[in-house]
Amino acid sequence: MKRALELAARARGRTSPNPLVGAVIVKEDRVLGEGFHEAAGQPHAEIVALRNAACDVQGATLYVNLEPCSHFGRTPPCADALVNAGLGAVVAAMSDPNPLVSGRGFAILREAGIRVSVGVLEVQAQRLNEVFTTFISLKRPFVLMKAAMTLDGKIASVTGDSRWVSCERSRRLSHEIRDRSRAIMVGSQTVLKDNPSLTTRLDESRGQDPIRIVVDSAGSIPLDCRVIRSDSREGVILATTSRIDPVKEKALVDRGVRVLKLDGSDGRVDLRALMGELFKLEIDSVLLEGGGTLNASFLAAGLVDKVMVFVAPKIIGGREAATPVAGEGIRLMDQAVRLKNLSVTRSGEDVLIQGYVDRPGVENK
Numbered sequence: 001m002k003r004a005l006e007l008a009a010r011a012r013g014r015t016s017p018n019p020l021v022g023a024v025i026v027k028e029d030r031v032l033g034e035g036f037h038e039a040a041g042q043p044h045a046e047i048v049a050l051r052n053a054a055c056d057v058q059g060a061t062l063y064v065n066l067e068p069c070s071h072f073g074r075t076p077p078c079a080d081a082l083v084n085a086g087l088g089a090v091v092a093a094m095s096d097p098n099p100l101v102s103g104r105g106f107a108i109l110r111e112a113g114i115r116v117s118v119g120v121l122e123v124q125a126q127r128l129n130e131v132f133t134t135f136i137s138l139k140r141p142f143v144l145m146k147a148a149m150t151l152d153g154k155i156a157s158v159t160g161d162s163r164w165v166s167c168e169r170s171r172r173l174s175h176e177i178r179d180r181s182r183a184i185m186v187g188s189q190t191v192l193k194d195n196p197s198l199t200t201r202l203d204e205s206r207g208q209d210p211i212r213i214v215v216d217s218a219g220s221i222p223l224d225c226r227v228i229r230s231d232s233r234e235g236v237i238l239a240t241t242s243r244i245d246p247v248k249e250k251a252l253v254d255r256g257v258r259v260l261k262l263d264g265s266d267g268r269v270d271l272r273a274l275m276g277e278l279f280k281l282e283i284d285s286v287l288l289e290g291g292g293t294l295n296a297s298f299l300a301a302g303l304v305d306k307v308m309v310f311v312a313p314k315i316i317g318g319r320e321a322a323t324p325v326a327g328e329g330i331r332l333m334d335q336a337v338r339l340k341n342l343s344v345t346r347s348g349e350d351v352l353i354q355g356y357v358d359r360p361g362v363e364n365k
Contacts, residue, residue: 001093001121004065005128007036007045013180013208014039017284019066019096019132021045025053025087027060044069046078050085059088065125067096067118070104079108089115093125097133134305135284140275141183143303145288145295146174147324148310148350155292158318160193166310169348175200177308179207181287183237183278187294188216197226198289209234211283215294217268219244219252228255239269271301292326299325299337304357307339311351 007022015021015037022036023045032055035048043051046068050057068078068090082090090109095118096102106116126133134142148166149155156162164171178184178200190196191214200207209232214221219240221227227236238252241263249259260277264270278286288298298304309324330336339355346352 001063001065001091003031003034004045004063005093005121005124007034008065008128010036011038013182016040016182017132017135017282019129021064021066023049023062023064025049025057025060025062027057032057032060041075044075044078047075047081050081058086061089061091062087063091063120065093065121066129067092067094067101067103068105068109069096069101070108071100077105077108079105082109083112083114087114089117091117091120093120094118094122094129097136099136130305131285135279139279140303141278141283141286142305143275143286143288143298144177144181144306144308145298145304146177146308146310147289147295148174148312149324150312150314150316152315152317153323154316154318154321155324156322157316158321160322162194165314166312167348167350170310170312170350170352172202173347173352174310175202175207177287178210180285181210182283182285183211183213184287184289185213185215185294187290188214188218188220189293190289190291191216191221191225191227195226197230197232199230199232210287211235211237213237213239213278213286215239215269215271215274215290217241217243219248223248223251223255228252228257239274241267241269243267268297271297271303275303292323295325296327296329299357300327302357302359304337306354306356308352308354310347311353313349313351 004022004024008020011020018037018040021044024034025032033049033053035045035052037045046064062082068082070077070079109116131142147155150165155165184198198212199209211234212227214227216238217240235258237258237260239260239262242261252259262270262273338358340358342355344353
């Protein structure tokens, strides 16, 4: 099962909106074949493993990190293929959260006389597919809020200078995360102040660019900003409201920008409606790299799933210097957003703190 998880992880950021799945076929303590799902529309891991099998798999055991599918999607059902191959047993890490599959794949296997075991390395499997589980269960993208701040909690100096808060190793890791994310999101102030390209830049290659999303209630970003001018093959989405000037909207559309007008009750973009639209577009993950205002809005709306903060060993001070989370703030400490399942590691000279937003009644493995 560890090998199946390793294989599945090879396709991080490439299977959207499908899950990460790896499979290993074993008979008499010998691996006959293995494989993983490489991209949406491509053969599933189980089928790849069957095709790679060196000999007859009759009576063999398949190890897979997710329940074999039982429905026709972009590809035929895997459960039927496993039955036809004559497997003797299937060991799965977890059931599929997709209601089209959940339990049905296992039922097909058991009805055909195949022994089924579920729950091996289940926690690791759930963590690997946290994006897919959130996307399928909540019908919105998994949101990772990432920030880099100084030891005294600042993301920029009082003059707005933020190059660089974090060290080179942390910045590289940030681009690796972009490479695995389906979309990246910032607010209009980040575009106006920093003029970022929001592309993926890695040493050995450019990497895979995420779809760029800008939340801009008034449609104020300039037409010549780098986000729009970038030669990235991935598109740009502007989330705005009816306040946007029609002429500006047409100019943006003419430049290939998808404009989503989502009016909230406060005159700003309705973030929950935005998440619903991104779900329809099959965007399963969002890397939130916004400033304090957008981060605060997402936290207040209960739309952040995971938090990743790089803390640099620097102190810059400044009463007016920007912080990772702005807004009005809480009034009492028991109202604070709490994180659980924390991990604290080194990232070069920085400290990386990661955790999941603690929501009552929701378990993050």
